Amino acid sequence: MSNPERRYVISFGCPDRTGIIARISGFLAEHGGWIVEAAYHTDPDTGWFFTRQVVRADSLPFDAAELRSRFADVAESLSAESSWQVSDTGERRRAVILVSKAGHCLYDLLGRVASGELDVDVAAVIGNHESLGDITRAHGIPFHHVPFPAGDAAAKAPAFAEVRKLVDEHDPHAVVLARFMQVLPPELCEAWAGRALNIHHSFLPSFVGARPYHQAHARGVKLIGATCHYVTADLDAGPIVDQDVIRVDHGDSVEDLVRKGRDIEKVTLARGLRWHLEGRVLVHGNRTVVF
Numbered sequence: 001m002s003n004p005e006r007r008y009v010i011s012f013g014c015p016d017r018t019g020i021i022a023r024i025s026g027f028l029a030e031h032g033g034w035i036v037e038a039a040y041h042t043d044p045d046t047g048w049f050f051t052r053q054v055v056r057a058d059s060l061p062f063d064a065a066e067l068r069s070r071f072a073d074v075a076e077s078l079s080a081e082s083s084w085q086v087s088d089t090g091e092r093r094r095a096v097i098l099v100s101k102a103g104h105c106l107y108d109l110l111g112r113v114a115s116g117e118l119d120v121d122v123a124a125v126i127g128n129h130e131s132l133g134d135i136t137r138a139h140g141i142p143f144h145h146v147p148f149p150a151g152d153a154a155a156k157a158p159a160f161a162e163v164r165k166l167v168d169e170h171d172p173h174a175v176v177l178a179r180f181m182q183v184l185p186p187e188l189c190e191a192w193a194g195r196a197l198n199i200h201h202s203f204l205p206s207f208v209g210a211r212p213y214h215q216a217h218a219r220g221v222k223l224i225g226a227t228c229h230y231v232t233a234d235l236d237a238g239p240i241v242d243q244d245v246i247r248v249d250h251g252d253s254v255e256d257l258v259r260k261g262r263d264i265e266k267v268t269l270a271r272g273l274r275w276h277l278e279g280r281v282l283v284h285g286n287r288t289v290v291f
Contacts, residue, residue, distance in 0.1 A: 003090070006057040007036065008064055009279045012075060012084030013289070016042050016049040020078060024053060027074050034059035039291035043284070050282050052291040057090065064088035083194065085279065093120045093277045094172045098163070098180035099127045105178035105199055106132055108266035109273070110139045118270060120277055123170035126163055128182060148182055160185055167192075174276055177231065178269065186233040194283060196231035197276060199269040201261060203227060203245060204236060213257040216248075224248055224257055226265040228272030230283065239288045241272040241281055 014020065021040065028035060037054035060067060068086040075084045099106050106125065112118035125136040128148045136143040144166050148159045160182075167175055168191075177184075177198040184196065202212035203225030216224055225245035232238035246264045248257055275281050275290055282289045 003058060005089075007089040008055045008057050008060070008067055009052065009087045009089065010055070010067075010071060010085075011050075011052040011087075011279050011282055011291075012078075012080040013048050013050045013282050013284050014075075014078040014080040016047050020049055020051075023074060023078060024051065027071065028053070028055060031061065031070075032059050041289050041291070043289075046284065048284055050284070050289045050291075052280065052282070057088070064091075081284070083283065087279045093174070094123045094170055095120050095174040095176055095273070095277075096123055096167045096170055096172045097125045097176045097178050098167075098182075099125060099129075099132050099178050100181040101129050101131050102179040102181075102262075103132050103135065104262045105266055105269050107135065108270060109176070109178060110135065110141070112270055114139060118274060120174070120273075123172060124166060126166055128159070128180070153185060156182070157185070160188060164188055164191070174273060176269070176273060179265075183235060184231055189231055189233045192231065194230060197241065197269070197272055198229055198231050198236075198238070199265050199272075200227040200229065200236055201265055203243060204229070204240065213254055213261055217252075217254045217257055220250065222248060224261050224264070226261065226268040228268045230288075232286075237286070239283050239286050241275060241288060241290065242268050244268045244271075 034056040035053060036056055039052045041050045064086055071086055097106060113120060113122055122141050124142045124144060126144045126146055128146055130145045133143040133145065146159050146162050149155045175192050175196040179199065204227040223245045225243055227240055228242045229240045230238040244264050244267060246260050248260060280291045
């Protein structure tokens with residue numbers, strides 16, 4: 001508890017009303033909690049209040065588990081959503097990455113992890129092709145090849161069962177679909193709800209489906225983008241964590257759009273993953289608040 005850099009992060013959403021901030025700050029002050037960061041948002045459309053509070057761990061006389069237990073009464077009194085959480089920055093975050101053949105997002109994430117820019121342990125990389133195995137193992141990370149047969153969902157069920165087994169062994173804080181070109185079945189979407197992050201190679205909801213850069217080129221667009229979102233059973237329609245765009249013009253070929261699009265995909269996925277791991281993303285229905 002002596003590390004002044006260690007933080008406890010409290011985040012939740014609840015119906016808006018007067019006295020919420022006083023209730024939170026009063027609870028923390030009662031136990032000597034030293035707030036170092038506080039963010040609030042009220043959504044007038046839904047009447048909900050959202051907050052993220054960061055407290056110095058060494059200012060409290062108990063650990064994160066005890067804080068979580070004691071804060072449960074506060075959360076209940078405020079009718080907080082069941083997804084409220086207390087996280088500990090002293091606990092290492094774990095991620096498992098799912099890939100296919102395209103490697104640009106994986107290369108980028110591995111580089112950020114190796115340089116210390118992205119503070120997470122990549123427990124494993126799982127691919128439905130073997131092509132990204134060497135780069136994964138070069139970073140000292142286990143690579144698992146799980147081939148997927150062509151065909152309908154029933155034919156792929158055993159492969160998805162194996163992927164689920166490999167992922168769940170690590171109980172990761174994030175399951176990252178880094179251009180994983182398989183559609184997760186509903187049962188996996190439910191099991192990994194709020195943890196599975198996907199990078200979509202377009203600025204949703206425009207140009208959805210196959211060959212988005214070809215569609216964009218044919219329309220003569222001036223901006224292309226990427227979308228990082230949580231995975232749900234509704235394909236490419238989960239809560240959006242981050243989006244970004246890059247300018248293009250009439251002189252760009254399809255290959256230029258693909259190259260520029262890959263650049264923006266890498267940045268958007270890394271940024272969305274960082275926000276998720278830091279507990280900055282609160283999901284309410286199909287919308288997010290990102291502090």
